[in-house]
Amino acid sequence: MSTPERLTHREVREILRSFQDSGWTAMTLELDDLRITAGKEGPPATREPAPAPAAAKPVAAEEKSAPEPEPPVAVDTPAPADRTGCVELRSPAVGAFWVAPSPGEPPFVEPGQTVAAGQQLAIVEVMKLMSPVVAPQAGVVVEVCAGNAELVEYDQLLFLIRPSDE
Known part of the structure; x- marks a missing residue:
């Protein structure tokens, strides 16, 4: 460039x-x-200063007796991965993050999969230049921290790998 x-x-x-x-x-x-x-969905909104908060008005006694809102419904969310002892693999560049060699193909790796040192895990594409993302050492992929086709920043966390003794 x-x-x-x-x-x-x-x-x-x-x-x-x-x-x-x-x-x-x-x-x-x-x-x-x-x-x-x-x-992508029209021009992005421009940043405008937030309006100043309106002064609070006193609440009448009748208004205070309004019914309590119902508590939110609990949603099952997966427990975060145990990151203890993991090696962080970070983006080598700013670009598009690809988890598969090409569209429609299976990903290079998935969480729970054992990888070898130097094994390709993903691609970061910059200006049509494909940079392979490779495992720094053997281990198990604990977490893929970026989504497919997501734009990633330089040094952004991409993978967590729990080292093995191989």
Whole structure:
């Protein structure tokens, strides 16, 4: 890529194509005095200052006796993975995170799967350049921390691996 001061039309198209292929709904890219804002469902909302809170008015005695709202219904959520002793595998670059070699194919790995040192676990795509994400050591994949087709940041946590003695 050229220097931030001279972004080419081709590079802007590639950035927008990567955004379109991602799971993001909106993005803003700022490089010096250049600002690109894009949204998949119309233009993204611009940030406006939050309105000042209205002054509270006194509550009449009759209003205080309103019925209590019902408590929220408990939803079963999976317990977080035990991260004790795990090795963190982080993104080598900013780009689109792919868990499979191509669309429609099974993922490289899934949680609970044993992997060898150097085994490919995913791909981070930057401007059509595919960077393999490989296991730093043998172990068991405890958690995949990013979603397929999600845009990831440099050094973002992608995998947790519990090392094995292999």
